[in-house]
Amino acid sequence: MDFFTRLFNQPSVAQLEPAQVQALIAQSPRPFLLDVRTPGEYKEAHIQGAELIPLDELPQKLSRIPKDRDVICVCASGSRSSAAARHLSGQGYKVSNMQGGMSRWMRAGLPVKKGAAK
DSSP states (O other): OOHHHHHTTSOOOEEEOHHHHHHHHTSSSOOEEEEOSOHHHHHHOBOTTOEEOOGGGGGGGGGGSOSSSOEEEEOSSSHHHHHHHHHHHHTTOOEEEETTHHHHHHHTTOOOBOSOOO
16 A cells, blocks of 8 residues: 555544644644645745655654654645644554645734745
8 A cells, every 4th residue: 555545544633723723832842843845835934843844755754753742734725734644643643733724824814934944
């Protein structure tokens, strides 16, 4: 079974609105914010503190995602991040997805940062 088939055959995960995500990342301990978009998309606008791991690199980079923190997945519209969240859930992570992605985040007027991933 290939990676994308496995991604779409995972259990559903919790869906969060951008305002909920903003409230959660202001708390301690801060959840791990995983951005699964491309480097170009991330550079244009991302949430402060979000870690970039493009969806197609996720299987090789799972070790960068902590299992001892909540994980919130983000993409442009919520589709790729939903697939990533289902995959992570199947791997034992406590994970949720931000509905509507960065599009909804920016429409809500929430803060963004620009620039490439470090």
